[in-house]
Amino acid sequence: MLLPSGIEDFKDIIEGNYYYIDKTGLIGDLLRDGANVILITRPRRFGKSLNFSMIKYFFSKERDYSYLFKGLKIEKDPLALEYMNKYPVIHITFKDAKTSSWEETYDVLKSIISKEYDKHSYLLESEKLREHHKKYIVKILERRGEPVDYRESLYNLTYFLETHFGKKVILLIDEYDVPIESGYVNGYYEKVVDFMRGMLTAALKGNTSLFKGLLTGVYRVAKEDIFSGLNNLVIYTILDDFYSHYFGFTTEEVKKMLFDFNMEDRYEEIKEWYDGYSFGSAKSIYNPWSVIEFVRRKVAQAYWINTSGNDLIRELILKSPSHVKQKIEKLLSGEGLTEMIESTCALRDLRYENGSINESAMWGLFLFGGYLTPKSKKIDSTFGQWVCELFPPNKEVLAFYRTTIINWLKGFGFEYGKIGQLLEYLFQRDGKTFEREFSDILTKVASYHMFGDEAERVYQAFVLGMLSVLTERFEVKSERESGFGRYDVVIIDRKAPRAIIMEFKVSEGDPANDAQKALEQIESRKYEADLRDRGIENIVKAGIAFKGKSCSYRIA
Incomplete structure (x- = not known):
């Protein structure tokens, strides 16, 4: 049997005898859901489009598609079978509505709407539609409409179909958030939000021609941005129990x-x-x-x-402040983060007016996009938001983080292969070579960064960024309690009983003197205590002082 690689049409999969994992139970659950308009959010390529295609063929009055469901679970659901092939269906996807400009995206949106109207061009022969209705249909088909025509296009199509068939309509909107995310990344966010808000609100709010409105996307975009006043919308995210096993x-x-x-x-x-x-x-x-x-x-x-659209997530990683990069390093080291999640996010609110990152919104995007997963969750009683313990879900996503950081390092002219060699210099206690090579790296980094008041954090984040790509070989920990304080960085070799403890200082005077102070801090606060408890005796202690484009070291 063939595997359906990239095939998202349910009919093609069944007729082509492709391997299919039966998700038809979703149909019955949706029918039993009392909500009139439902948004289900899941990461990209988790079966949303295939499921919507399945739903289309099940309900569509276009022709008898019952043969597609022979032997599938839905055949054992008598309630669902009463609805089979009984409704006109509008099925539209915005997955391709992403370009570098609003003008191009608007053209794509018009094309998508026109193609859906073309599927229902039989309405031009309907005796139940008036002439001005048919003239409107022709205008959309020929893409001659004004912006207001396209804003009302989905609502009008539901009305035309109900008028023609005498049955309420099922409206399926797949990947509704793709043009919105593209607008944010490419600088036309307000324009695309204004258009999508007008079109979706008209189609979904108080539409008496609607039997069910179903939407999918990755993100739960804030109601005030898109679904203003849409009180009949029910949203199910990955944090909710509903429909949990139908996607993936x-x-x-x-x-x-x-x-x-x-x-x-x-x-x-x-x-x-x-x-x-x-x-x-x-x-x-x-x-x-x-x-x-x-x-x-x-x-x-x-x-x-x-294959997924990673631009927004990659941008957030690379442009995040140093303390966020430290959190990314913890994730790469196998540690979790406990963070408050902003489940409804206006993308424009990812940053506050002062330019700082809105972390709860950012971690929400990581979570809903499939780049993190919740190991535990609870509702914060004060703010009414989810608080989640977050981890990268698997090896594939970890590879994405590492690749992103490697490309970040390459932006400084720094080669991936040098990272392991730098550690070997320390393990061999070859401080002079380490200092020379590391200072050369810092010269390149300093040309990109104005370190300012957070200099120590920036230096530490850069070092952690370098080390994070080696986490398969080395266990990297930062800001952990050990002995009588918190060390900056500990590197533990997974294949040999050896480790490095690093303590950083930003020097405003004599770097050599400050490096010695950093080393003395490691000694006096007994940062090696946890390592010795693990039976590790070969421990390199490195005090490192940064000053501008150079560093000084002391090793014990």
Whole structure:
């Protein structure tokens, strides 16, 4: 049996006899949900588009599609079967509405709407529609409409379909947030938000022609931005229990797929690379795109992360302040972060007026985008927001963080291979070579940064950034309590009983003297205590003082 790599049309998968993991139970659950308009957020390529295609074929009056569902779970749901092929359906996706300018994006949006109207061009022959309705349809088909015409286009199409069929309409809107995110990244956020707000509010708010309105996206964009006044909208994010196992693959589904393709012996490998997501009450969800590619190619590597739109997340990592980069390093070292999550985010509010990062909004984007997963969660009683313990879900996402940081380092002209060599200089207690090589690196870094009042944090974040790409070989820890204080950085070799303790100082006077003070701090506060408790005796203690583009060291 063939694997449906990149195929998002349910009909093509069933008719082509492709391997299909049955998610048809979603249809019955949606029908039993009393909400009239529902938004379900999930990371990209987690089955949203395929599920919407499935829903379209199930409800569509276009023709009898019941043969597509033979032998699937939905056949055992008598309530759902009463609704099969009974409704006109509008199915629209905005996944391609992302360009570098508003003018281009507006053209793409008009094209998307025109193509959906073309699917229903039979309305031009309808005896139940008036002539001015048909003239409007032709105007949209020929892309001659004014902005107000396109804002009202989805609402009008639901009205035309109800008038023609005498049945209320199902409206499916996939990837609603793609043009919004593109607008934020490319500088036309306000224009695209204004358009999308007008179109979606008209289509979904108080629309008597609507039976169900269903939307998907990655982010829960703030209501005041897009869904202003839309009181009938119910939102289910990855933190909610609803529909938790319909997007992504469960452990049982993955094990069955491996069995079906004679790959049972690869389970631990696939789990390490692609498991780790928690959606509501479902605690072990696999990335479906990557699982399919792994089974198809039989090689474990980063598949999803190289196809997903990472621009916004990458920008947030690279342009984040030093203390946020320190948190990224902790994630790479296998530590979790406990953070408050802003679940509804106006992208323009990612930064405050003074330019500083809104961390709760930023971590929310990481979480909902699939770059972090919650190991635990609770509602903060004071602020009414989720507080989550966050981790990278799996090896594939860790590879993305490392690659992003490596590219950041390359921006300073710093080669990845030098990082391990620098550590070896310290392990060998070759301080002179370390000082010479590291000072050369700092010369390049200083040309990019004005260190200012946070100099020590910037230096430390840069060192942690370098070390974070070596976390498969080295365990890297920072700002941990040990002995009688908190050390700056500890590096533990995973393959040999040896470690390095680093303490940083920013020198305003004599760097050599300040490096000695840093070393004395390691000694006096007994930072090696935890390491010795672990049986590590080969411990290098390095006091490092920075001054502008150079450093000084003392090693013991």
